[in-house]
Amino acid sequence: MDREKLDKISITDLLLRCVIGLNDWERTQKQDVLINITLYADLSRPCKSDRIKDSIDYKEIKKQVITIVESSSFYLVERLADSIAQICLTHPVVKAVTIRVDKPGALRYAKSVSVEIFRMRNDD
Incomplete structure (x- = not known):
């Protein structure tokens, strides 16, 4: 799959708060995280149909991301990013x-x- 040939939808600068980090104080206080998401897809079908069911409901994805991030307590930003990717x-x-x-x-x-x-x- 060549991502350069796919269409993109971006969710930009989603500011959320969560427990993230290794230090003791980071384990007890929520901190800001800024999240940017780029979704790659073939959007030719929704471009023709003009129906949300053929496209990506990015509002629903945003809600799911907010739920997982605000309730998370990962040590690594890497793990948080991967969790968000799996939702998408x-x-x-x-x-x-x-x-x-x-x-x-x-x-x-x-x-x-x-x-x-x-x-x-x-x-697979």
Whole structure:
């Protein structure tokens, strides 16, 4: 699958709060995370039909992401990003996804630290 040939839907700068990190104080206090999601799919069918059932209900994906992130308590941003990717890949139209999770203030003197992952549907 060549992701460059697929269409994209992006959810940009979704700001949520969760328990994330290794330090003791990070295990008890929720912190901001900034999430960017790019969903890769063939959108030719919904472009013709103009029906949501043929497309990606990104509002529903956003709700699912909010639920998992706000209730999570992962140690690593990498694990959080992968959990978000797995939610996105459960949607039948989504062929692949790029997830970027920023953790503002994670490093002194840096605006943010981010992890970006790419995952593809495994239809084996």
